[in-house]
Amino acid sequence: MYWADEIAAAAEGPQVVNDSKTPSGTVHVGSLRGVVLHDAIVRALRERGVETRFLYGVDDLDPMDAAAHLTGDSVERYMGMPLAMVPAPEGSGAASYARHFVGELFMATFAPLGVAPEIYWMSERYADGSVDPYIRVALDRADLVRDIYRRVSHVEKREDWLPISIICEVCGRSGTTLATDWNGHTVAYSCRPDLVDWAKGCGHSGRVIPFKGRAKLKWNVDWAAKWSLFGVTIEGCGKDLATAGGSRERSDAIARDVFDREPPLNVSYEFLNIGGKKMSTSKGLGVSAHDMAALLPPELIRFLFLRSKPRRALDFDPEGDTIPGLFDEFDRIAAATAGLPVRGELPPDPDRIFRASLVDAAADAAVEGARFRPPFRHLALLIQVPGVDVEARLAAEKGSPLDERETEILRERVEICRRWLAAFAPDRYRVEVQSEVPSSVAELDPPQRAYMATLADAADGERPASGDAWQDLIFRTAKAADMASGYAFAAIYAAFLGRANGPRAGWLLASLEHAFVVERLRSAAGGQRT
Ligand SMILES: [Zn+2]
Structure with a gap:
């Protein structure tokens, strides 16, 4: 069975599917794996008639802990501050660093991919008091949280450690503060110059009421609190978090023991490994999610992530054969869905994979699959041969005129071929047919x-x-x-x-x-x- 259908078949009652992102800078194309994977689960649930909410959260109250796009004086000034309080890079009209990289660049890829979650920003949920009940419970049960760190991950916290970061009233940093005493009303904290090596606290100390956005729960507790706050029943995570004794296991234990709630079903997924490491500098092109979404058609991006099971690592080398290979495999699965003969072995349920890859969940997969699609490598060559009328040539190869959608697919592919040849293609794909015998x-x-x-x-x-x-x-x-x-x-x-x-x-x-x-x-x- 197609993997998302297996998950959907096991679900009981209404479901809340959640995914999250920490907005620490440019978002890599691999981050779309989580987005597409959760969307595929949501679709599979809804197709079975399961009432499902799809949420996507931005952890923009997390502290800025890597300089990424900060330069000059702003490194010292903003490191350690909540991402929601760090200004957007110069030239951006966004309200914050987080809003620029995630709200504007990354999330702009969602709608074209057919992904439409309800979006929430944790800085707003903290500020409006939604998280306050969980902050109180976590502080009251801080000893339980410390026990979980010890039991699950063998991490020893000091006896007065509290699972919260106060935002310093003087310098605005949260990554530099140590909270040490909770009296049921206020938390004592100090903003330390030497707490972390990536940011320098101002030295202030005091007591604050830790509610209404003045503090943020430590990441593992925050994660578990979100599950309770939103009633999350399914949430996958990258395999780096899902290791034994790792983050997910800690948050699962916190959900059970501190917030008295079963954690959501985990669907852990592997990374997308990017080949051609020199690429981002050699040609001035990156592999950010928004760059790749601008290059590839959305159904190809969905297909890239959905054709393999979540636990399979994927290699993506835009400067190698990945892109032509992806088009070829997409076309093969499309043809199989339409019942046309194809070469080679097919994965189980090819029609299900193809349908899940289409942007429009309601599209007729058999009709879409039957459309004429010019092979990518063929097209990449044709457009380099002078004097070829590409549309007429392909109509001749198809044996009948291209319909409107086929013409659209062809034009889209011609454009992608041109950009791929200009920016990514290995030299062997660039040809100049000699007019005389060489x-x-x-x-x-x-x-x-x-x-x-x-x-x-x-x-x-x-x-x-x-x-x-x-x-x-x-x-x-x-x-x-x-x-x-x-x-x-x-x-x-x-x-x-x-x-x-x-x-x-x-x-x-x-x-x-x-x-x-x-x-x-x-x-x-x-x-x-x-
Ligand atoms: Zn401070």
Whole structure:
């Protein structure tokens, strides 16, 4: 069964699905895994008729603990302050650092992805007093919280430690304060220069009433308090938090022992590993969620995360084969959903994965799946060949005119191909077909020349019409000549591109006019006939 359906099938009664983000700077594309995963669970629940709320919270009362986008004097000034109180970077009109990076950049990706949670900001929930009852319970039961840290994580807290950070009345920092005494009305605290190494407290000490936004529960307690506050029944988290003795286990124990409530079902998920580490600096392009959402169609981003089970790590290398491979796999699952023949093995429930990947939950997956989608690598080559009418060419390949939606898909892919070629594509995908027979052909061996002559004859007979058909013919011809395929490909690259490597040879030849290909093969072969 599709993994989200398994979760939905086990749910009893109305559900509240929650996900959260700490807004500490630019949000990486991997953070969309949690967003898409929770949305898929929500959809699966609603499709079963389960009454479901979908919440997304921003932990903007957490302290700024990494300089990230701060520079100069502002590092010293703002480190340790709640993210909601740190100003947005210059040039942004947002009300805070948190609102800029999460509210404006990250959350702008949600609606196009078909994700529409109810959004809440923890700075507001603290300020309006919603969290106060949990603050009181956590302070009254601080000994229980300390026990949980010891029992679950073997972390020893000092005897007077309290699970709360007071926002210093003088300097506004919360990351630098140590709270030590709760008398049922006020908390004693001191703002210390040396409490943490990433921020410097001002030295003030005093007592405050810790309610209405003047303090924030420590992260694990805050997490468990949110579950009670919102009645959360399902919340996944990244595997870094879900380790034995780790954050999630502590918060689960706090929910049970301090707030007397069963914690939500956990769906722990693996990371999205980004390849090509130099990428973010080498070409001035990042892998932020908003950059990738601007490059890839939303259904491809959903598909990236939904085609594998949550516990599977994903590799994403925009400068490698990830993007073309993602399009190919999407097209294959689309075709399988429409009942069309596909190559290779299919995952279980491909139609369910495809439907969950569509932005519109109500779309007819079989109709969407049947649409003509130009293979990405083929298109990336076609747009580089001068004089090709891409739309007419693809209509010919489809065998009938493209409908409105297919034309839209094609135009979207052309645009993505262009941007991918300009910014990310490996060099082998960038081609310049030589208008004359390249001089590098002179270095080819006689068997390679003979191979090209044979291929020209075979192509004239079979007239391969697609990249796959060409690829198949190239391999068969090489095999019949008892020639290693790499040796055969090298001849083709030399004849058309004047270099030793290139994209998949079948797709390259399929992107060119048939007559041109045959003529070039014969010229490069030096007129030899077998
Ligand atoms: Zn202070």
